[in-house]
Each structure stands twice: as C-alpha cells, then as structure tokens.
Amino acid sequence: MTAEEILTKAGVRPTHVRDAVLKRLYEAGCPLSHGEIAAHPGMKRYDRVTIYRTLYTLEGAGLVHTVQGIDGAWRFCAHPPDRTGCPGNHPHFLCLKCGKMQCLTGQRLPWVEVPERVRVKGKQLVIYGICTACGTAEERNKNK
Amino acid sequence: MTAEEILTKAGVRPTHVRDAVLKRLYEAGCPLSHGEIAAHPGMKRYDRVTIYRTLYTLEGAGLVHTVQGIDGAWRFCAHPPDRTGCPGNHPHFLCLKCGKMQCLTGQRLPWVEVPERVRVKGKQLVIYGICTACGTAEERNKNK
DNA sequence: AAAAGAATTGCAACTCAGTTGCATAAATTT
DNA sequence: AAATTTATGCAACTGAGTTGCAATTCTTTT
Numbered sequence: 148m149t150a151e152e153i154l155t156k157a158g159v160r161p162t163h164v165r166d167a168v169l170k171r172l173y174e175a176g177c178p179l180s181h182g183e184i185a186a187h188p189g190m191k192r193y194d195r196v197t198i199y200r201t202l203y204t205l206e207g208a209g210l211v212h213t214v215q216g217i218d219g220a221w222r223f224c225a226h227p228p229d230r231t232g233c234p235g236n237h238p239h240f241l242c243l244k245c246g247k248m249q250c251l252t253g254q255r256l257p258w259v260e261v262p263e264r265v266r267v268k269g270k271q272l273v274i275y276g277i278c279t280a281c282g283t284a285e286e287r288n289k290n291k
Numbered sequence: 292m293t294a295e296e297i298l299t300k301a302g303v304r305p306t307h308v309r310d311a312v313l314k315r316l317y318e319a320g321c322p323l324s325h326g327e328i329a330a331h332p333g334m335k336r337y338d339r340v341t342i343y344r345t346l347y348t349l350e351g352a353g354l355v356h357t358v359q360g361i362d363g364a365w366r367f368c369a370h371p372p373d374r375t376g377c378p379g380n381h382p383h384f385l386c387l388k389c390g391k392m393q394c395l396t397g398q399r400l401p402w403v404e405v406p407e408r409v410r411v412k413g414k415q416l417v418i419y420g421i422c423t424a425c426g427t428a429e430e431r432n433k434n435k
Numbered sequence: 436a437a438a439a440g441a442a443t444t445g446c447a448a449c450t451c452a453g454t455t456g457c458a459t460a461a462a463t464t465t
Numbered sequence: 466a467a468a469t470t471t472a473t474g475c476a477a478c479t480g481a482g483t484t485g486c487a488a489t490t491c492t493t494t495t
Contacts, residue, residue, distance in 0.1 A: 160462080162472065181452075194474050199453070204472095217415075219363055219481075220452065238403050243412065257401040259382050259418050264427070268387065268420040271361075274403050276412040283408070304491080306443070325481075338445050343482070348443095363452075364481065436495105443490070450483070456476090463470070 157208040164193050164201045169225060178214055178222030178248040216241045217275045222248045242278035297372060301352040308337050308345045313369060322358055322366030322392040360385045361419045366392045386422035
C-alpha cells in the first residue's frame with residue numbers, strides 16, 4: 148500500500164506535503180522532531196508551518212503518534228500499516244547528545260494508578276542518556 | 292530545620308532567592324514550573340534568569356528534582372528532608388487544563404530494558420489528562 | 436580593615452519550538 | 466463556471482529557556 152493510499156484510506160486528502168512527510172516518517176522508522184523533518188532536502192520546498200499542520204493532521208488521522216523529548220521538542224512517529232509492533236504504547240529512548248529518539252518496542256507502558264476522578268488522556272515514558280553511537284564516539288575521542 | 296540550614300548543609304550559600312524559592316517549593320508540595328514560581332507575589336523582586344539559575348543550583352545540590360510537562364515546561368519539586376516519600380523516582384500527573392502537576396508517590400518507575408551499550412541517565416513517566424478539580428468544574432458548567 | 440578574588444544577581448538580547456491570523460491557491464461541491 | 470471548502474505560504478508573535486556581560490555582594494587574604 149502506498150503512502151497515498153494510506154492517506155486516502157485514513158480519510159485525509161493525499162496532498163504533496165502529507166505524502167512526503169508520511170514517507171519520511173516511514174523511512175526513518177524512529178520518532179523525528181519537526182526540525183529533523185523540515186531539515187530533509189526533499190522537504191525544503193514546504194513551509195515550516197505547513198509541516199507542523201501536516202503532522203497534526205496525520206496525528207488526528209491516527210497515522211502518527213507523538214512523544215515529547217527531554218529537549219523540549221515533540222517527536223512524530225509512524226509505521227506502515229503492514230509492520231506491526233509500534234502502536235505508540237511503549238517507552239522511548241532519547242539520546243541527549245545527538246537528539247535521536249528510538250522506540251523501545253517489545254515493552255509496554257506500565258499501569259499507573261491515579262487519584263480518584265482523574266481522567267487520564269495519555270501517558271509517556273521517556274528514558275534518556277547517551278546512545279550507542281554517541282557513546283562509542285566518545286570512547287574513541289578519549290583514546291586519541 | 293529551616294530552609295536556610297538545609298541550603299547550608301547542602302553546600303550552597305543561603306541567599307535570599309534560594310531561600311525563597313526553596314520555601315515556595317516546600318509549601319507547594321507539588322512540582323512547579325518556573326512560571327508558577329516567578330508569578331508568586333514574594334518572588335516579583337527577583338529576575339527571571341536568577342530564578343532559573345537558582346533552580347539549577349538547587350537541583351545540582353540535590354534539593355530539587357525535575358520533571359518535564361507535556362506542555363513543554365519543566366517542573367521543579369522539593370520536599371523538606373524530614374518528609375520522606377518523594378525522592379523523584381515516581382510517576383507524575385499533569386493536568387492539561389490547569390497545568391498543575393502532582394507527584395504520584397507510592398509508585399515506582401518501572402525497570403526498562405534498553406539496547407546494549409546505551410548509557411541511561413534518567414527516565415520519567417508522565418501521565419496526563421484532566422485533574423479532579425478541573426473535571427468537576429467542567430461537569431458543573433455542563434449542568435448550567 | 437582594605438584589597439583581591441570568587442560567587443551571585445540583574446539586564447538585555449538571543450535562540451528555538453510552536454502558534455495565530457490572514458491572504459492566496461487549490462480542490463470540491465453546487 | 467461560480468461558490469464553497471480545504472490546504473498552503475507568509476509574517477508576526479508567544480513562551481520557555483539560554484548566554485554574555487556588567488554590577489553587586491560575599492569571602493578570603495594580607
């Protein structure tokens with residue numbers, strides 16, 4: 148199924164930006180910030196605001212889920228419908244150095260008890276630290 | 292033990308701002324954002340930047356722990372040393388309406404497995420939704 | 436007690452993520 | 466084709482947080 152078909156099926160018009168953004172997220176396979184998306188060469192011809200709005204549209208259509216990074220920027224994540232395993236209900240890891248985020252699939256968010264009469268709309272568990280790539284890069288620099 | 296003594300014991304000079312901010316956090320008993328702290332009448336005479344720096348100082352001294360809200364603002368939380376139960380290692384609830392955050396003490400953060408060679412520096416679990424107060428206020432308005 | 440040095444505070448200016456309003460352009464509907 | 470709705474671009478704005486630097490205040494040294 149192409150991104151275009153997925154968009155149509157989800158009930159949103161398959162415009163250029165939407166197609167491009169959704170494809171970019173599918174290719175990345177990990178949550179991307181608005182900045183990371185907008186920085187992509189193929190994305191330059193779209194306005195920043197349009198990209199924001201596109202992301203919110205995709206989120207509203209249920210094609211994208213969001214997580215907030217410790218760095219204050221939201222990440223947007225999408226997976227093609229045939230690839231299961233990333234329904235958004237899992238922890239995420241954020242590298243404080245390179246800013247890349249990854250889904251920790253295979254683990255579920257825990258059940259959390261809240262005070263009575265509190266209406267829960269969502270939850271997110273973010274682990275942060277230094278990713279493998281940045282960690283080994285540091286080691287290499289030390290041994291120089 | 293007064294806030295002043297606590298500051299001294301923690302190894303930071305007990306200046307006016309530090310004393311005032313720490314007391315404010317103690318009184319609040321729940322995580323406050325920089326904005327919520329700065330808005331307090333007794334805090335008006337201090338510069339925003341000074342309050343930021345004070346919070347970071349207190350955090351560095353181990354007197355304050357931090358959580359990030361879904362709304363993009365960090366919260367700072369402190370409890371007097373005699374009151375146990377809030378070491379920062381618990382989930383937090385954020386009300387999307389009034390912006391108030393509360394510690395869900397009595398529950399621990401879950402163990403999360405991360406990819407090999409990843410260095411974990413911290414984690415946080417935030418539940419968000421509508422708090423009891425805002426929820427009942429909504430109900431009341433509906434029945435008008 | 437005065438001078439030197441270090442730590443703290445205030446102010447101005449800045450960055451960065453995200454939002455809002457409005458005009459234009461492109462689809463859809465009639 | 467005209468009217469209406471939806472999508473995009475642009476400019477300007479907000480709000481959280483940061484940085485640099487000068488002015489103050491505190492501590493240490495002599």
